[in-house]
Amino acid sequence: MNWKQIISDLSDRGYTQPKLAEACGCGQATISDMATGKTKSPRYEVGAKLLKILEGMPQTSVVQLQGEQGVSNG
Structure with missing residues (x-):
């Protein structure tokens, strides 16, 4: 995968x-890396969530994704 x-x-x-x-429930440093x-x-889990954002919800904001998908920070 080309992250x-x-x-x-x-x-x-x-x-x-x-x-x-x-x-994605990770640190910003992980995304930066x-x-x-x-x-x-x-x-x-991080890769799967990024792919879901990319492929499934290209027009959805991350804040909306969190609310709709029940993504938590920890």
């Missing part, structure tokens, strides 16, 4: 790294 490209695509759609981290290529294999 750098996925994070870039989400950023192009207006998702910030802090909001992605919040929606994925965006720079430092992390190539994130936890399954």
Whole structure:
């Protein structure tokens, strides 16, 4: 999986790294590491949530995603 490209695509759609981290239940540093290529294999849960945001809800804000999907921060 090319996480750098996925994070870039989400950023192009207006998702910030802090909001992605919040929606995925991880730290912003994790998203940053994925965006720079430092992390190539994130936890399954983080990757699955990012893909769900990218593929299933391209026009939905991360805040809406949290409310609708019951994503928690911890």
